[in-house]
Amino acid sequence: AQGAFPQLKSHMIMGKKNGITKDEMAELITHLAFYCGWPKAWSAFGLAQEVFTD
Template identity: 75%
Template sequence: MVEKQTAGHDRLGDFAPKFAELDDDVLFGQVWSRQDKLSARDRSMITCSALIAQGLFPQLESHMKLAKKNGVTKDEMVEMITQLAFYAGWPKAWSAFGLAKEIFKD
């Protein structure tokens, strides 16, 4: 079961309420909860891959933490980033490894 997300409402609820609703209720509520279609672990790996490929490191940090919570191991994250280095770019992999090293240090 995917945990109810409230980041949209917490961070943008007063400023951009519709966006906050779409983020929390549609993306994380409806899409991420479709466990019968794709596990939260797999969704996390896909999301982290997409964020790395686009160089969206501010968003990557929270998604990498969520990936760890969803069962992605350090070894899997390292392999994913290594694979992406060849397709998304070496500098992006270096940046992603910096985050991964902190998040998966224990």
């Protein structure tokens, strides 16, 4: 939520390895957007697209 996107990408990769699906990640980011703001959420969606390319 503080713009620490390199760390966020690492956490997304770990989450994917532990079974989080692409749809679940989208739901998580959407939910958190109300707390951290939509601009940061849009950046997080970009990272999620890189991680969840399959």
